[in-house]
Amino acid sequence: MSEEKRFDVVFKGAGTASGKMRNDISVEFSTMEESFELATDEGAFHGGEGSAPPPLALLTAALIGCIMTQIRAFSKRLDIPIGEIKVNATLHWEGRQNGLGPYVAAPVGFSLDVDLDSSASDGDQRRLLDAAKAGCFIQQTLKRGIEVSHRLKTSNGWQDA
Amino acid sequence: MSEEKRFDVVFKGAGTASGKMRNDISVEFSTMEESFELATDEGAFHGGEGSAPPPLALLTAALIGCIMTQIRAFSKRLDIPIGEIKVNATLHWEGRQNGLGPYVAAPVGFSLDVDLDSSASDGDQRRLLDAAKAGCFIQQTLKRGIEVSHRLKTSNGWQDA
Numbered sequence: 001m002s003e004e005k006r007f008d009v010v011f012k013g014a015g016t017a018s019g020k021m022r023n024d025i026s027v028e029f030s031t032m033e034e035s036f037e038l039a040t041d042e043g044a045f046h047g048g049e050g051s052a053p054p055p056l057a058l059l060t061a062a063l064i065g066c067i068m069t070q071i072r073a074f075s076k077r078l079d080i081p082i083g084e085i086k087v088n089a090t091l092h093w094e095g096r097q098n099g100l101g102p103y104v105a106a107p108v109g110f111s112l113d114v115d116l117d118s119s120a121s122d123g124d125q126r127r128l129l130d131a132a133k134a135g136c137f138i139q140q141t142l143k144r145g146i147e148v149s150h151r152l153k154t155s156n157g158w159q160d161a
Numbered sequence: 162m163s164e165e166k167r168f169d170v171v172f173k174g175a176g177t178a179s180g181k182m183r184n185d186i187s188v189e190f191s192t193m194e195e196s197f198e199l200a201t202d203e204g205a206f207h208g209g210e211g212s213a214p215p216p217l218a219l220l221t222a223a224l225i226g227c228i229m230t231q232i233r234a235f236s237k238r239l240d241i242p243i244g245e246i247k248v249n250a251t252l253h254w255e256g257r258q259n260g261l262g263p264y265v266a267a268p269v270g271f272s273l274d275v276d277l278d279s280s281a282s283d284g285d286q287r288r289l290l291d292a293a294k295a296g297c298f299i300q301q302t303l304k305r306g307i308e309v310s311h312r313l314k315t316s317n318g319w320q321d322a
Contacts (some may be wrong), residue, residue, distance in 0.1 A: 006255065006256070006257050006258075007264075009217065009255070009256065010252070011217050011251075012222040013225045013251065015247065016247055017223075017246050024227045029321045039297070040227075042230060043190075043193055043195055053194035054195075054230075055226035056172050056227070056298055057197045058219045058223035059220060060172040060173070061186040061214045061219055062276070063309070064199075065184045065186060066216035066217070069182060069203060073182075076211045077262060082288075086175070086177055088169065092171050093169070094170070095167070095168055095170060100294040102293075103168075105295070107298075107299045113312045115314040129313055134263065137254045137276075139190045141268040142307070143307070144267065146304070148191060149271070151273070151275065152290055153254065160164060161287055161290055
């Protein structure tokens with residue numbers, strides 16, 4: 001029996017506010033010493049200038065990209081052939097608001113339609129998709145759930161918040 | 162007492178594979194009829210060409226952008242002033258792998274350090290951060306958890322998978 005290996009994947013990000021609603025965000029893939037300059041903005045309806053995609057567009061692309069990457073990576077490892085794969089996603093949330101106060105957000109349902117364009121049997125295609133789901137960092141995070149921890153810079157220094 | 166309003170937020174995405182590991186992803190903010198062209202890729206270590214950020218970099222930016230956007234939006238609604246806000250994030254996952262098979266992913270911990278650069282009291286700053294956390298679609302999704310549903314295109318058409 002082969003030994004289990006364990007590895008860490010750590011991303012760090014630093015965001016600063018610019019423009020009306022734009023955020024400039026430097027992301028560092030610490031594990032690989034790679035870095036990326038990203039940004040979010042909002043459309044005019046939400047007080048922004050549309051200079052970058054909104055955060056939820058980045059999340060939608062991240063979820064699709066994550067499962068597609070694992071499908072392609074694990075296709076080789078499992079020797080299950082794929083063709084020109086396509087993934088369509090729908091991410092649905094709701095907000096609830098009393099009067100003009102801040103609203104409260106909640107997920108309603110996320111779904112993915114996966115076309116592997118594969119000559120493999122349906123069973124092998126399912127096996128590949130199952131492996132990709134299990135190996136997709138974003139899907140496993142959504143599935144298990146995680147409470148993001150916060151610290152706030154206060155008059156007494158950094159405090160849990 | 163004011164009446165509760167409810168609204169939907171729906172994003173759709175369509176991903177196609179290109180390059181070695183690159184994914185081109187069209188994202189549509191259905192609710193607003195806005196669309197965005199995004200992409201993910203991997204570095205050479207993971208078999209990619211580094212032509213776009215990896216999916217987890219998009220997620221990191223999405224999480225930071227989401228909380229910053231809500232802080233700025235709710236600052237006005239709650240009349241709690243903020244300055245040049247800065248948010249630093251660390252997203253930590255682990256993978257576990259037996260031999261050369263597909264690995265299994267899991268979140269370890271996500272944390273955000275929030276500097277509101279505000280003249281408001283510590284209590285008001287906490288109240289603003291609490292509202293932003295409750296209104297951040299991504300944080301609420303992570304907190305509650307959600308099982309992504311899948312359909313696979315099989316020899317018998319689209320099937321749940």
